[in-house]
Amino acid sequence: MKNWYKILSVILISYTLVWGLLNPVPRLDILNETIRNVYYHVPIWFAMLFMMTVSLIQSLLTLTKNNLTNDAKAYNAAIVGFFFSLPGLTTGSIWAKYTWGTWWTFQDPKLNGVAISILIYLAYFILRFSVDDEMKRARISAVYNVFAFVMMNVFIMVLPRLTDSLHPGNGGNPAFAKYDMDSNMRMVFYPAVLGWIFFSYWLFDLKNRISFIKNKLND
Amino acid sequence: MILSLIKKELLLEFRQKSTIGGVVVYVVGTIFVSALCFKGHLDKPTWNALFWIITLFTSVTISGKSFLKETGGQALYNYLHYSPSQFIIAKTLYNMVFMLALSFITFFFYGFFIKNEVENLSLFILVLTLASTGLAAILSLMSAIASKANGNFAIMSILSFPVLMPLILVVIRVSKQAVDGIEWAGVGLNFIGILAALNVLTIALSFLLFPYLWRD
Numbered sequence: 286m287k288n289w290y291k292i293l294s295v296i297l298i299s300y301t302l303v304w305g306l307l308n309p310v311p312r313l314d315i316l317n318e319t320i321r322n323v324y325y326h327v328p329i330w331f332a333m334l335f336m337m338t339v340s341l342i343q344s345l346l347t348l349t350k351n352n353l354t355n356d357a358k359a360y361n362a363a364i365v366g367f368f369f370s371l372p373g374l375t376t377g378s379i380w381a382k383y384t385w386g387t388w389w390t391f392q393d394p395k396l397n398g399v400a401i402s403i404l405i406y407l408a409y410f411i412l413r414f415s416v417d418d419e420m421k422r423a424r425i426s427a428v429y430n431v432f433a434f435v436m437m438n439v440f441i442m443v444l445p446r447l448t449d450s451l452h453p454g455n456g457g458n459p460a461f462a463k464y465d466m467d468s469n470m471r472m473v474f475y476p477a478v479l480g481w482i483f484f485s486y487w488l489f490d491l492k493n494r495i496s497f498i499k500n501k502l503n504d
Numbered sequence: 505m506i507l508s509l510i511k512k513e514l515l516l517e518f519r520q521k522s523t524i525g526g527v528v529v530y531v532v533g534t535i536f537v538s539a540l541c542f543k544g545h546l547d548k549p550t551w552n553a554l555f556w557i558i559t560l561f562t563s564v565t566i567s568g569k570s571f572l573k574e575t576g577g578q579a580l581y582n583y584l585h586y587s588p589s590q591f592i593i594a595k596t597l598y599n600m601v602f603m604l605a606l607s608f609i610t611f612f613f614y615g616f617f618i619k620n621e622v623e624n625l626s627l628f629i630l631v632l633t634l635a636s637t638g639l640a641a642i643l644s645l646m647s648a649i650a651s652k653a654n655g656n657f658a659i660m661s662i663l664s665f666p667v668l669m670p671l672i673l674v675v676i677r678v679s680k681q682a683v684d685g686i687e688w689a690g691v692g693l694n695f696i697g698i699l700a701a702l703n704v705l706t707i708a709l710s711f712l713l714f715p716y717l718w719r720d
Contacts, residue, residue: 397673401670402666404666405666408662408666412662412663415653416654421652424717425649425653427716431713432645433666433667435709436666436670439702439705440669440670444673444674444698
């Protein structure tokens with residue numbers, strides 16, 4: 286059963302989509318029912334971060350082993366991660382409209398961080414397009430990927446912790462700190478995180494198989 | 505070895521007086537244009553933002569060139585005589601010194617043509633120092649990458665701006681405190697710590713990653 290995670294991801298995501306809307310949630314100021322976004326918005330970001338980490342590991346492997354398979358995997362993981370940033374942004378933006386009253390704000394370090402990480406990965410793609418030689422492209426883009434990943438983490442992990450964020454659970458805002466989620470919510474949140482991470486890995490696997498076949502066809 | 509490389513860079517730079525003169529004229533020109541556009545109507549946050557935007561663009565323009573001349577025979581010579589880690593450390597140190605000088609020149613002319621709003625000068629000088637070394641360190645590695653990617657100027661800015669953002673945002677924040685004249689006791693020292701850490705982190709990463717860029 287090597288496909289267990291695919292089946293599990295479908296089951297978990299369907300469960301969280303349905304039960305996430307039905308289960309009782311705590312009534313908190315401002316957030317009210319929108320707290321349910323925690324089941325969709327946050328796990329999607331986790332899936333993106335997971336894919337970016339996979340991309341980093343594959344880039345490091347590219348540098349140490351000097352081979353093109355890892356390079357293709359690093360690229361595929363970055364594409365999947367980038368793809369996940371779009372629903373992550375959309376769910377966050379819609380949620381923000383109803384709680385903060387605006388689609389986007391520059392006051393929040395997490396939002397800036399996300400914008401920057403999207404720019405970083407766009408730069409990574411453009412860098413790849415601009416080098417023709419395959420081996421050279423593998424090495425150069427791996428170096429950029431490793432450096433960019435570290436800088437992105439300084440941005441989204443370190444800086445927001447030093448300043449106040451408008452995000453729930455930061456800077457005295459209610460909810461989504463670990464103590465604010467009750468056991469009902471955890472029953473949905475943790476399965477959702479697992480489900481989306483499995484789903485992202487599934488997409489990554491598909492992309493890898495496509496690039497493997499394309500490679501074979503080219504040879 | 506590293507010292508001899510730095511000495512070589514300096515010699516080359518001063519032998520071609522057009523580049524070093526060009527840089528200063530570029531900075532002064534940019535500041536003069538800004539001065540004419542704003543005509544002195546700058547409040548403190550704008551003063552701060554404009555200063556760092558000018559510094560950012562100058563440093564990207566200048567550092568973008570630092571690896572471009574290392575092609576062909578020159579690259580082969582370097583490849584035979586130096587180890588990659590010596591080479592990147594020397595380049596980074598040289599760019600740091602160059603950027604330091606340049607940002608103080610920028611600060612001088614900015615104060616001269618526009619005005620000097622800084623109230624806590626010692627803090628501002630500390631930030632300016634850490635910022636220019638940080639910029640130089642990050643841009644040296646980016647320039648090395650861009651030069652391998654058929655380095656045109658566009659790719660240099662595309663690669664650099666997003667990875668410079670953490671540095672720039674911290675710098676803007678601390679520099680705002682310096683401009684507002686906040687006393688040393690009230691300054692967020694952890695931000696200065698982050699600036700220093702970013703410098704160290706970048707140098708360490710360049711040291712580890714550059715050997716992979718080195719071979720062709």
